[in-house]
Amino acid sequence: MNDAAPPTRTGPLIVIPTLNEARNIGPLLELLMTEARLLGGHIVVVDGGSTDSTAAIAAGYAERHEIVSLLHNPRRLQSAAMNLAVRELGAGRRYVIRIDAHGGYPRDYCRALLREAETMGADSVVVPMKTVGFGLFQSAVATAQNSMVGTGGASHRTGNGGKWVEHGHHALMSIAAFEQIGGYDETFRANEDAELDFRLRQAGYHIWLTAGTHMAYYPRSSPAALFRQYLNYGRGRARNVLKHRAMPRIRQLAPLAVVPAAALAVLSVFHWSAALPLLCWALLCLALGGLAAMEHRQVQSVPVGGVPLVGLAAMIMHFAWSLGFWTQLARTIGRRQASN
Numbered sequence: 001m002n003d004a005a006p007p008t009r010t011g012p013l014i015v016i017p018t019l020n021e022a023r024n025i026g027p028l029l030e031l032l033m034t035e036a037r038l039l040g041g042h043i044v045v046v047d048g049g050s051t052d053s054t055a056a057i058a059a060g061y062a063e064r065h066e067i068v069s070l071l072h073n074p075r076r077l078q079s080a081a082m083n084l085a086v087r088e089l090g091a092g093r094r095y096v097i098r099i100d101a102h103g104g105y106p107r108d109y110c111r112a113l114l115r116e117a118e119t120m121g122a123d124s125v126v127v128p129m130k131t132v133g134f135g136l137f138q139s140a141v142a143t144a145q146n147s148m149v150g151t152g153g154a155s156h157r158t159g160n161g162g163k164w165v166e167h168g169h170h171a172l173m174s175i176a177a178f179e180q181i182g183g184y185d186e187t188f189r190a191n192e193d194a195e196l197d198f199r200l201r202q203a204g205y206h207i208w209l210t211a212g213t214h215m216a217y218y219p220r221s222s223p224a225a226l227f228r229q230y231l232n233y234g235r236g237r238a239r240n241v242l243k244h245r246a247m248p249r250i251r252q253l254a255p256l257a258v259v260p261a262a263a264l265a266v267l268s269v270f271h272w273s274a275a276l277p278l279l280c281w282a283l284l285c286l287a288l289g290g291l292a293a294m295e296h297r298q299v300q301s302v303p304v305g306g307v308p309l310v311g312l313a314a315m316i317m318h319f320a321w322s323l324g325f326w327t328q329l330a331r332t333i334g335r336r337q338a339s340n
Contacts, residue, residue, distance in 0.1 A: 010092055012097045017078040019047070020052045024101050024102060029043065049074070058070045124170070124173045128214045130215070149285060150313065164209070169193070188239060195240050195244070256326075258278075261281060
């Protein structure tokens, strides 16, 4: 697909869920409008009740440019934002493209996605995420998330594209497939993309992880924010297991053992060996984090003082994910037993 392609009325619906993104929304819209015009697409900002000037900025663009719309999302969730956008503005369009307001994109991002979908006959195109950090802790988190210690080797996190996959970071999807499976499950606050991908595959649709483009992802910049994020991820994964009996992958089984290991370590007051599993996990994270820091140093620019933080970031991610998973599992099972 080239830059001279004539616009069509059935170009992609480009959806940007937002919440307090005043700093990013203007430059992002400027970037996307060029592609929207070339492709005959339409951009919709779906705001979840921002308390900054995000909605006002988006409204200004919508007033000045007919290819931009603003919708208000009272449910605030990204899943609800996507469903609302497709329901209100998806008619007659073949594809929906999901854009994260707090991310970075190449100038031909949408064109590359459409080219991959058409070339491969894919119902969904997902993209590699190149995690980029600024400052000491965020750079350490980025290094962890770009390596085995933080992601377990997930293809869309390590940039291993050009293949059919079961799940990846959502970018483009056929609106017909999206509507046929009922869109996102709005009861999921996290892991809604993996849940949708499970139903997509069950319905016989195919997901392609492209090597033709990527997005830049900017991770949480504080330990507390990172912990909350992965706590929600763990809860979402547990809900996926309970809803679909979709067992975690092998790379996710190791982090599941972290909270049980921490519980066992409490017994070390009686015998020191009870702390061994937790200690071994912590040392392994620190060692693998150090190796990841050396491997990615030229890419991520991790300061020397931040090298131990890579392992610490991985530990926060593992523990929070494990805690979220087990607490959600226990809470749901407890509710079911109470209702019987």
